[in-house]
Amino acid sequence: MTASIGVVVIGRNEGERLRRCLDSLKDNVQHIVYVDSGSTDDSLDVARQAGAIVHELDMSRPFNPARARGEGFDRLMAGPKPTYVQFVDGDCEVQPGWVPTAAAYLEAHSDVGAVCGRRRERFPDATIWNKLIDLEWDTPPGEIKACGGDSLTRADAVAAVGGFDPGVVAGEEAEMCVRLRQAGWRIWRLDEEMTLHDAAMTRFGQWWKRTRRSGHGYAEGVAIHGAPPERHKVSEMWRAVVWGLAIPAAALLGGLLISPWAFLILLAWPAQILRLIARGELPLRAIFMTIGKMPEATGVLEYWLKRLFRRELSMINYK
Structure with a gap:
């Protein structure tokens, strides 16, 4: 396969999780852009040591993941343009074999614009809240309406639909996938291990906020x-x-x-x-x-x- 693959990683104060994330990518991709949203730990140094291009968000403007993913994508596309772009959160570790498997699927299916796989929680039994997240992500493979935060996409398809909408503060991935499907692309979930996620969710209040964010995303999507x-x-x-x-x-x-x-x-x-x-x-x-x-x-x-x-x-x- 001759396709080139770039990565956009977003994060804030991920520490060792970011190190694991970047280490899991380096053997399968050509370029990595790390977008940082005001970290106060050593995340910037970790990213630079891993060879990533570091893009620091202007935190004087309101932050949201859509803006981070969008600016990361623009920064990636400003260099040698990749064929495919893997989006991933900095608290996730990409599983061995995912990137080449997903890229091969896109190579073989010219009508598919984005693919995702099985995202698992790293410590599902640590707390009830981690377990709930892990169960939430256990959805069947096949054609779907939208991928989550981790997905391998066609760079040209994402660019053609305008990428992520920086005005969407929750559910930005699903919103972009709507535009991909409206442009004629299909979205697919593969029966493959994709990423390990480290939610580190230990309190009821965290679960409540995360679920509240889902409701906010529903309303934004409807609007x-x-x-x-x-x-x-x-x-x-x-x-x-x-x-x-x-x-x-x-x-x-x-x-x-x-x-x-x-x-x-x-x-x-x-x-x-x-x-x-x-x-x-x-x-x-x-x-x-x-x-x-x-x-x-x-x-x-x-x-x-x-x-x-x-x-x-x-x-x-x-x-």
Whole structure:
């Protein structure tokens, strides 16, 4: 294979995780751009020692991952233009064999614009929150609508659709994938090990923030691509609103203002958990998928209120 491969890594204060990330890439790619968002540790030195091109974001402007990925992509494309670009977060280690396997798939399938594989949590049993993330990423292979933060893409395809939208503060990968699909490209998930992720999530508050960010991303997705025929993230947003806001509000207001019997509305939650388990979800995931609708609804509400009052959108960071 004669295709050249470049990499865009984004991170902040990743330390040893960044070292592992860069070491996992060096044998399979030609150029690496590391985009740093205000690290105060030795991340910049680690990246330079690994031979990466270092791009420091102007932190006087609002930061979000879309802006970091976009500026990294532009910096990479300013040099010798690669055929494919691997996007990866600095807290991830790329698995041996992923890059050549994914590149070979793109070589063999000219209509596929981006591929991803199985992202796993490095320490899934360390905390319940790490376990939930690992389960969340265990999705079936095949054609999909969007990749996450780690994916191998066709450089020309990404450039043609304008890359990442720096105005999107959550769900930027899915938003770009919408534009790739609208341009005629297909997105594929391979049955291959791709990356090990180190969430280091130890507190309930971190899980809540991360889930709230998902809800914010749903609302952003609806605002940008929610119209038919795409209807991007419409069902996800309304599920969050119904289960995380409407049902609790109806039970509370009904129970306080009409009759205590209205609190029985909350039985819809355990019923939903049992339905998800019957559908094949593990009990742990079914419980938190249902509970998670509350922080998701909070994120949805936060986005629309900020949009209504024309307030600046800001990144929701759980680390």
